[in-house]
Amino acid sequence: MSARERLRQLPALDQLLLAVQREMEVNLPDALVTEVLRQELARLREKMLAGEDPGEEALTLPALTAGLRRLAAARLRGVINATGVLIHTNLGRTPLSQRAVEKLAEVGRGYCNLELDLTTGQRGGRGLLAETALAQLCGAPAATVVNNCAAALVLILRALITPERREVVVSRGELVEIGGGFRIPEILATSGAVLKEVGTTNRTRLADYRSAASPGVAMLLKVHRSNFHMTGFVEETQPAELAALGRELGVPVVGDLGSGAVRDPAQWHRLPHEPAPQEWLQAGMDLVCVSGDKLFGGPQAGIIAGGQEWVSRLKRDPFFRALRADKLVLAAVQETALESLEVGSELPLHAAMAVPLQTLQSRAEALVRELEAPAAAHGVQLAVRQAEASVGGGTMPAARLPSVVVELRARRDGEMQALAERLRWGETPIIGYLEDSALRLDLRTVPADLDPILRANLRAAWISGIEGKNEPHAGS
Numbered sequence: 001m002s003a004r005e006r007l008r009q010l011p012a013l014d015q016l017l018l019a020v021q022r023e024m025e026v027n028l029p030d031a032l033v034t035e036v037l038r039q040e041l042a043r044l045r046e047k048m049l050a051g052e053d054p055g056e057e058a059l060t061l062p063a064l065t066a067g068l069r070r071l072a073a074a075r076l077r078g079v080i081n082a083t084g085v086l087i088h089t090n091l092g093r094t095p096l097s098q099r100a101v102e103k104l105a106e107v108g109r110g111y112c113n114l115e116l117d118l119t120t121g122q123r124g125g126r127g128l129l130a131e132t133a134l135a136q137l138c139g140a141p142a143a144t145v146v147n148n149c150a151a152a153l154v155l156i157l158r159a160l161i162t163p164e165r166r167e168v169v170v171s172r173g174e175l176v177e178i179g180g181g182f183r184i185p186e187i188l189a190t191s192g193a194v195l196k197e198v199g200t201t202n203r204t205r206l207a208d209y210r211s212a213a214s215p216g217v218a219m220l221l222k223v224h225r226s227n228f229h230m231t232g233f234v235e236e237t238q239p240a241e242l243a244a245l246g247r248e249l250g251v252p253v254v255g256d257l258g259s260g261a262v263r264d265p266a267q268w269h270r271l272p273h274e275p276a277p278q279e280w281l282q283a284g285m286d287l288v289c290v291s292g293d294k295l296f297g298g299p300q301a302g303i304i305a306g307g308q309e310w311v312s313r314l315k316r317d318p319f320f321r322a323l324r325a326d327k328l329v330l331a332a333v334q335e336t337a338l339e340s341l342e343v344g345s346e347l348p349l350h351a352a353m354a355v356p357l358q359t360l361q362s363r364a365e366a367l368v369r370e371l372e373a374p375a376a377a378h379g380v381q382l383a384v385r386q387a388e389a390s391v392g393g394g395t396m397p398a399a400r401l402p403s404v405v406v407e408l409r410a411r412r413d414g415e416m417q418a419l420a421e422r423l424r425w426g427e428t429p430i431i432g433y434l435e436d437s438a439l440r441l442d443l444r445t446v447p448a449d450l451d452p453i454l455r456a457n458l459r460a461a462w463i464s465g466i467e468g469k470n471e472p473h474a475g476s
């Protein structure tokens with residue numbers, strides 16, 4: 001068939017729209033659906049007019065609506081994280097506590113006292129309680145909140161460098177990339193700072209920092225190597241030494257901690273110790289910044305803690321206005337921080353880390369008992385296996401938590417890949433991982449109350465797989 005003839009086969013937009021409405025559950029506004037389909041048809045028409053033959057396949061409904069389905073599937077929704085990666089950046093990092101979610105919904109639904117002091121009826125500061133609780137948690141005189149830890153670092157750099165003093169001294173071993181294009185040297189450059197590298201990749205001593213001393217130095221910066229591990233002939237300067245040097249030189253010492261461990265993860269399954277903001281501040285550092293949605297266990301936010309003068313200076317900087325957290329984030333940070341201060345309370349992230357191995361084992365065995373028969377009927381074998389979960393989110397890369405997986409194995413190759421796909425298309429998508437051509441569902445990252453959904457979705461995925469109905473569920 002010639003390209004011209006194919007062109008005539010291209011469906012009209014209203015026909016295609018009707019077909020979509022009849023056969024798919026897209027659940028997006030008609031105007032958006034129409035526009036996406038219009039663009040797809042226009043793209044094909046253009047190709048054909050240029051003499052290209054897109055082939056018969058390209059004119060089928062699944063092909064014409066592939067983009068539409070991807071868009072519908074992109075609607076943010078809850079998923080079950082069965083990857084065993086606790087702080088999973090692709091899955092939104094940290095689950096919030098019930099209290100944080102309720103507060104967020106409450107202030108989102110209506111008006112709130114964001115900048116109103118209810119004791120006087122006058123204008124009040126944003127986030128007074130959140131900041132006070134964070135300061136207490138970090139053992140600091142003051143604290144504040146911005147968009148994320150990357151923003152916190154940019155703000156600190158911009159606010160503390162001056163035209164005369166723009167040099168920022170950093171160890172060569174700490175010029176790291178955090179991920180998502182966040183590289184310390186580039187962050188320094190965009191902030192108008194001049195990077196002054198000292199030491200070597202594996203060893204930086206206090207004398208190296210001292211050798212960089214000059215009237216142009218604005219600050220000493222220590223970046224926590226949160227996402228990689230260095231062993232062997234390694235030496236780094238301790239926070240206390242650096243803080244002392246800063247005082248001697250009369251420049252502030254700043255710590256970018258990232259991981260946000262206000263509670264020591266060493267309490268769970270003998271995980272390694274992770275430096276806490278309170279530790280670096282006690283060592284004498286002037287300011288530290290940490291991420292809100294890593295080990296801190298809250299929403300995406302950048303938490304800055306340190307001396308009152310320094311924090312005030314950051315908040316006075318015009319750039320602070322561009323980075324400040326909104327009422328939703330402040331509400332979630334506030335509740336997370338308050339909960340962290342309460343004895344005996346446990347955030348969902350920490351609860352997941354704390355679950356004893358035996359509990360996971362029992363849950364996995366119960367799941368397998370229930371699903372064994374229907375699985376076998378579909379040629380799938382189930383097993384309970386010991387596995388290792390990780391902290392993720394670019395934190396504690398070497399740390400492993402003991403965990404348990406439900407392992408699904410089929411005789412035919414590629415079947416588990418197909419099952420993994422169908423599980424992603426479910427009403428509540430389940431995200432596991434493939435290993436040795438088996439599909440593994442790690443229970444450390446699945447709260448126990450989701451086990452019934454896990455069970456139901458597995459059954460549903462088998463049944464839909466058998467009947468060959470493997471179109472994605474594109475609804476909300």
Ligand SMILES: *Cc1c(COP(=O)(O)O)cnc(C)c1O
Pocket residue numbers: 148149150151178182223224225226227256257258259290291292293301302394
């Ligand atoms: C993760 C991390 C950041 C970035 O934090 P975000 O909150 O994701 O912006 C910065 N510095 C360090 C050391 C980190 O580990």
